[in-house]
Amino acid sequence: MSKYSVLVIGCGSIGERHLRCFLQTGRVRATACDANPALLQKMADTYQVPVAADWKTALAAKFDAVVICTPAHLHVPMAIETLAAGSHVLVEKPLSQSLDGVGELFRARDRAGRQVAVAYVLHVYAVLAAAREFLRRGEFGPVRSATVVSGQSFPSFRPAFAQTYYRDRRTGGGAIQDALTHSVNWMESVLGPADSVLCDCAHLALPHVEVEDTVHVSARHGAALVSYALNQFQAPNETTLQFNAEHGSVKIELHRQRWGTFATGASDWTWHPVPAGERDTPFIAQANAFLDQLEGQPSRLCSLEAAAQTLRFNLAALASAESGARVACASLHA
Ligand SMILES: NC(=O)c1ccc[n+]([C@@H]2O[C@H](COP(=O)([O-])OP(=O)(O)OC[C@H]3O[C@@H](n4cnc5c(N)ncnc54)[C@H](O)[C@@H]3O)[C@@H](O)[C@H]2O)c1
Numbered sequence: 392m393s394k395y396s397v398l399v400i401g402c403g404s405i406g407e408r409h410l411r412c413f414l415q416t417g418r419v420r421a422t423a424c425d426a427n428p429a430l431l432q433k434m435a436d437t438y439q440v441p442v443a444a445d446w447k448t449a450l451a452a453k454f455d456a457v458v459i460c461t462p463a464h465l466h467v468p469m470a471i472e473t474l475a476a477g478s479h480v481l482v483e484k485p486l487s488q489s490l491d492g493v494g495e496l497f498r499a500r501d502r503a504g505r506q507v508a509v510a511y512v513l514h515v516y517a518v519l520a521a522a523r524e525f526l527r528r529g530e531f532g533p534v535r536s537a538t539v540v541s542g543q544s545f546p547s548f549r550p551a552f553a554q555t556y557y558r559d560r561r562t563g564g565g566a567i568q569d570a571l572t573h574s575v576n577w578m579e580s581v582l583g584p585a586d587s588v589l590c591d592c593a594h595l596a597l598p599h600v601e602v603e604d605t606v607h608v609s610a611r612h613g614a615a616l617v618s619y620a621l622n623q624f625q626a627p628n629e630t631t632l633q634f635n636a637e638h639g640s641v642k643i644e645l646h647r648q649r650w651g652t653f654a655t656g657a658s659d660w661t662w663h664p665v666p667a668g669e670r671d672t673p674f675i676a677q678a679n680a681f682l683d684q685l686e687g688q689p690s691r692l693c694s695l696e697a698a699a700q701t702l703r704f705n706l707a708a709l710a711s712a713e714s715g716a717r718v719a720c721a722s723l724h725a
Pocket of ligand 1: 400401402403404405406424425426427430444446460461462463465483484485510511512555556563569
């Protein structure tokens with residue numbers, strides 16, 4: 392089997408992980424691209440891969456696929472040029488920090504006839520996939536309300552966060568666009584797109600930045616009421632999601648890698664543990680899912696359509712926090 396040629400643009404925190412995890416699949420020949428020469432040298436030394444400093448020049452080599460791992464404001468223009476060069480695209484989340492160019496990106500994809508997937512990695516978490524499958528089967532009836540409660544000490548995981556894109560909303564920073572978006576995108580994959588959001592957020596604790604590190608959202612996903620609460624300073628790294636349906640509830644404790652059911656009339660949760668693997672495990676699964684998609688298998692990743700919807704959620708949440716009013720996601724147009 393011949394290997395796919397893959398260019399990774401942006402080899403910072405997540406780009407290096409993608410480079411390593413795509414190589415781990417054994418299915419690719421990878422090239423690393425970054426504007427930072429010291430980082431490029433590190434990629435060449437660590438992974439023995441060819442490197443390129445200029446992404447536009449690199450695209451001319453006609454890679455089968457390009458993985459875009461730069462900050463959010465660069466995702467859409469880079470994806471459009473990548474498609475024009477004839478390559479498939481896996482682009483990091485969030486799709487963007489504005490709707491500028493998103494319509495053109497859809498047209499570029501359709502013109503090129505290439506695949507575009509967005510790297511909302513929760514789609515390949517085995518524990519989430521198992522719970523979502525149960526919910527989709529509808530044994531408990533329609534979900535009426537749901538909650539997502541999530542937090543971690545961001546500086547413990549990303550000590551240099553204040554020197555990255557995170558410090559500025561215009562580059563995709565802040566809790567709404569950078570962290571909450573993972574949960575929102577996954578909830579939309581279960582409950583359907585959010586119609587409207589009422590959002591409050593604040594900068595409460597993280598040093599050296601002014602963007603919001605705490606966010607609370609009350610959202611409507613169709614008939615379901617969903618409450619999101621996230622902060623980026625609490626000591627425990629925990630995410631709990633709960634779905635309350637007509638005939639029972641489903642809870643997912645991501646930090647314990649288990650999901651459970653509690654049927655109406657039962658006396659306790661029935662838990663289903665799902666082995667998590669290593670930190671790279673979901674990213675290797677994501678790389679394999681993307682390569683499978685290139686081979687014509689049904690997509691298991693976030694589509695461009697779904698990511699554009701989650702982008703509208705992000706922008707509606709920011710607008711709601713600014714105005715204090717409920718904002719309809721559909722009111723935001725490219
Ligand atoms: N899925 C996840 O779990 C996850 C985790 C972290 C980050 N992300 C997302 O990935 C993206 C990147 O985040 P990060 O933490 O890796 O950021 P980072 O700052 O660590 O890395 C970004 C890299 O892009 C490079 N770059 C910027 N402009 C460039 C250009 N024109 N040409 C070539 N290289 C360029 C920078 O030099 C830098 O090395 C963001 O959108 C972020 O939200 C996703």
